[in-house]
Amino acid sequence: MSIFELDPNYVLVVEYSKENLSVLLAELGAKGLLCECRPGHDAKNVYVFVRDDLGNVLKVVERFKFVTKVSPLYTEGEREQMKRMAHELIRNRSLLTDNDLVQLAQVSGNPRVAMYFAFVKTYTRFLMPLAVFGLGLRLFNPSGMEFNAYYAVAVLIWAISFITLWKNKYEADYSSLFGYLSLIPLEDSRITFMKKLCFFPIALLFVTLLVGFQLLCFALEIFLTQIYEGPLASVISLLPTVLLSVYVPILTLVYNKIFVDKMTAWENGTNPERSKVEKNFVFAFLTSYVPLLITLFIYFPFGHLLNAYLPVIAKYSSLARIPVNTSAFKLNLARYQTQFFYFTVTNQVIALAMENVLPIVLGKIMPIVSGENKPNSDKSKVARLVAEQFPKEKAFLSNVRDYNTGPWGVFDVDDNMRKLVLQFGFVVLFSSIWPLAALICIIFNVVFIKLDLWRALVKSAPLVDTKARKDAVKEDGYEDIKMTPWNSIITFLTWFSSLVTPALLLLYKYTNLPGSDSPASIQKRSISSTWYQYYPFHYDFKTVTLATFFLEHVFMFVYWVVSKILQSPLTKKSKTFIPAEELKEPPKLNLEHIVNNTVQFMSTLSNADCVTANGSNEKTTAIKEPTEQQPKTAVTNNAKSTGANITGEHDNKVKKRGPVSPVPLPVAQPPTQTEAPLPPKDVSNKVKTSSSSSLSSSVAGATLPPTIPTSKNFDLRNSTPNMEASSVATLSSVPRANMKQEDLEQKIEANPSVKNKALPANQQSVSNKLPKVEINLAADAQQFVSSKAIEPEKQFVNENKIAATPQKQVTSEMPAKSNKTTLKKDTESIISNTGASSIKKKKKGIMSPLGKLKKKF
Structure with missing residues (x-):
């Protein structure tokens, strides 16, 4: 499958290894997610492209550190829409416009980006009246433009109006x-708040170091x-x-x-x-406003x-030559x-260059510098490999x-x-120093909007916000898509301006500094040049200070x-709930x-394996179709492609136990194999039905699971991701039967003709596609089966047929010679020592494993 056929909406950067x-x-396939792999940005990484319309991939991969x-x-x-x-x-x-913002939120999937552009639009429009007022001062009263009392009052009223209207309306x-909701709780817990208070000493320390x-740099500059x-x-x-340029970043x-x-x-807050x-x-x-405040x-x-300290400065300067x-110090x-x-x-010009020009320069220079x-x-x-194997992509x-690696x-x-x-x-x-500042900011904001749209929609990575949810209903404790915490910061700046602006007006409106036309200028001119x-x-x-407060x-x-008057009633309607998502079990994928495909092209990329002329890997075992001459119990490499994903230590351990053949899982086109002769109805019907429905092996009345339970395969049996047991897909990718195993066995035992009817539709299709495999129990596997568990098998055997053909029944079920000989001797000893009546007594006295399970529950 090509990437364009998959049409992915997520890409995972994975540290490459086969495990x-x-x-x-295996985990993604168990969730029913379609995937494709391609080479990453280097030989150590691989890209896994996933198509997931429900966002489940984020929950799946959060456990994997790789x-x-x-x-x-x-x-x-x-x-195309973008x-x-x-x-x-x-x-x-x-x-x-508002329609543009709605379209941006819907197409990009990130309402917070749309809210940012809404803020720029609203803020720029609010600047226009202030810019007109400042331009009027420049045109009609240029000498009284600086520290104008009317403009100072207008700035404070403008700030209060903007912040209240923006926050509440x-x-x-x-x-x-x-139509989006952010699934982030708004309030922190009491413990989190107390932990945040512990940060104040640290913040105070760094503020002291910076200021x-x-x-020091200000004194050095003077x-x-x-x-x-x-x-x-x-x-x-x-x-x-x-010094400041070096010290502040460090x-x-x-x-x-x-x-x-x-x-x-450590705070472990909600946001x-x-x-x-x-x-x-x-x-x-501090870095922006402190220089002007100083x-x-x-x-x-x-x-x-x-001026009083100039002689001291001159004395120490002469010592250092x-x-x-030393004449006088003038401001x-x-x-x-x-x-x-x-x-x-x-x-602001420097900021524009850093955001939009510097990435272009770095994109040209850094590949040369890094080689x-x-x-x-x-x-x-990687580029050559992609051009050879995936030219269209x-x-x-x-x-x-x-x-993932670019400068944008x-x-x-x-x-x-x-x-x-x-x-x-x-x-x-x-x-108030320069009332034309509002007009200059409007010009810059228009340019900002153009360049920000260019970076956001064209150059940057996709804007999709995974934390935002569309068409959700607000619930108490959860917030809308708001510009938090910037609203709180703007409010703080508005309050701080109510301290700074009146102080500047009182100081610099009535001053003796030369060049000012304030009422104190008469005193200034009479003081001469001192x-x-x-x-x-x-x-x-x-x-x-008193007047300012x-x-x-x-x-x-x-x-x-103003906040109380303009408060929006929408902020009070928060008594509903967020509807829960409908839970559906996804189909299992192998x-x-x-x-295997990823291992091939990553091996080619790392030059670790020798690639043959036809493009196959020489070190990789060839996958061969089974032929008629091959025994059905042999384990071929096709088991790997059909879901028998057993590697590492677990694979070695299974091989040591003997020729136990794993039950191959259903595939789209299973290999054709020669049909085996049907065993007698009285024994084989029950064994085959159990094998096809529950994917387990019945041997002498005992039902064995597909994986022998040991301490080594705990993760395998519990479907827990493990690097050593990477065969999760073995069990998770097989559909389960809807009918209980005990009920199914009872029906088949009572009426063998309903064997195929008792199976669900999906299980019948699976049963028909499965190759018929005869189980050969090795010696190591028999250690998990009690010797007494073989005896109840006699209750499923017809009494009249045991004496006639005991060896035939055993050999049809157990083709291995060693097991055939053992069971034959056991059967002959049972028949010689007991008759039909004794068999009936044992049948009443000894219960089958299923009977014990029924009695227990």
Whole structure:
């Protein structure tokens, strides 16, 4: 079967070995899942493509550590829909419509991606009134544009309106429109909450390390840019930026790998991804906003104090022979404007390049650096193997390899939301510095939408979300498809802006800094040129702090009132339940032939085996059809393809016990074999019926299971995946009879003519397809059968025929010479010592195993 005929919707990356593949495919076949195997991205991995419309494959493979990755795929119809939708949305849309978002959620199978684009659309539309107001200030009042009181109030009202409308109206409407539900509990337990509290000391430690290093780099930057007068001053001034660029990623890596990941696993919360996002945003907040906060609330208010320490700085600099300027220290009045322009314009351009240009460059450079383009590399070998054996699937397999190892990866909603949330924070916190920031953000957001759609629909791996469920009804404790925890972070930024924006307005609206047209400018002009030696603001920090907290309470009261008014009634309807899925037993499949095919092309790839001219493996035992000359009890390789999947130690142990032939399982086209002569009706009817219905062997009245129960095959008998017993498909892939074994044997014993009627329809077909196999009990296998268990067989023998033809009956059932001789002697001794009456007495006194079982129950 080709990949296009299978049309898979999942691909599993499996660490290749024959044992791993046998166990995995046996388990998938037991669930009725169709599979195909193809070469992976190197010689150590293999791709297992699965078609599963119910999502059961995720539950099956979660126990296997050798399955390193499970990725959803689009079917052929879904791929065509994605191409058409990507072309339409990228070229013909500036902002997406509601119909576009619904189509995106349905076709992609990921409503959270659609919710992300809904957030971008809503946020961008909300920015438009604020951008118009800022543009009006720039056109009609350019001198009073900076730190404008009306604009500051408008920003706070805009932030409150946006967050309340988004959380209580727009998000709930889109969630209902998409028709999906996230099967993730919303609330954590009390123990989880207490464990989360234990993370605060760790977070506080890393916050101290980060802020302390930022302050150190800030002081170094001030020294190099405004005090140092030595050679290469313009180059050396870049040193603080380089230090921060190196220190912050290293600290973030240590923070995440050592503490965040381990603490999140220890918490064992309902939504670990949400917990990681919350913990990681602490670093994103500090690295983004702290530089501007240091400039606005430390550099300008307290920079004049540095003049008193210039003689000390000059003294220690002379000892180190560093030339410095000791005349005076003047504040850089354009510092906060330059920083804000960098974060709102330059930084967003860099983010666009990192997300959309850097993966293209890495895709070209990394194969050269890593040597993947060399002819003897694993990637080149896999490409040649695919081109030779699967030429029609070459493009599809190349795309799958790019999904798993390419630079684009998966479209991460949280990473893209972090970008927009940080932009929202700069607007609500610092846009009073430059009111045109809202207009600039609208332009960038339109570009973001185009490029994000291109990456999500064209370049990235399929977007299917396995945790989302369509057409489900909300239940208490479960959440809709919402942008959690970003809603909480946006709310926090809105509250924080109610502290920062009033403080900036009180400080910088009434200031003595040159270039300001504030009411304090009259005092500023009368102070001559010594302004840098004094406190530059009109209000002291105590007054600013008290006024800021008062205004913060006012705006939070407004936020609470608006939230209550605009709260959507949809958030209160959560009293129903999630309908349970209908449980159906899937058909059993035998996938052993896929294992054999995979072993062949993986052996070719690794050059471990010598490949013959006709493409077959010389080390692999040839599978031959049985001929008429071959005995029926011989074990051929066809047993492997029909489900007798016994390998490893178990296989060796079975071979040591003697010529016991396993019962071959039903196949589509069983090999033709010579019919054996029918045994007498009084003994053989019952034995054959039991063998065909229960797949067990009856020997002298004792029913033997297909697998002798020992400690070595416990996993085999309990269908538990085991590397040493990879024959799960032996039992799991055979349909069971619906009728109980005891009832079936009673009917056949009473009336042998109903033997074929007593079997179910499906069992009759299986019985007809099964080759007729005579069981030869070896000496090792007889150790599990008690000697007394042979005696009850006499009750099923006709008394008149025992004396006449005892040897004939025994030899028809037991063709082996050793067993024939033993049973013949036992039968002759019984007949010579007892008569017909004694046989009747034994028949009454000794119960058969089935009789004992009936009496017990």
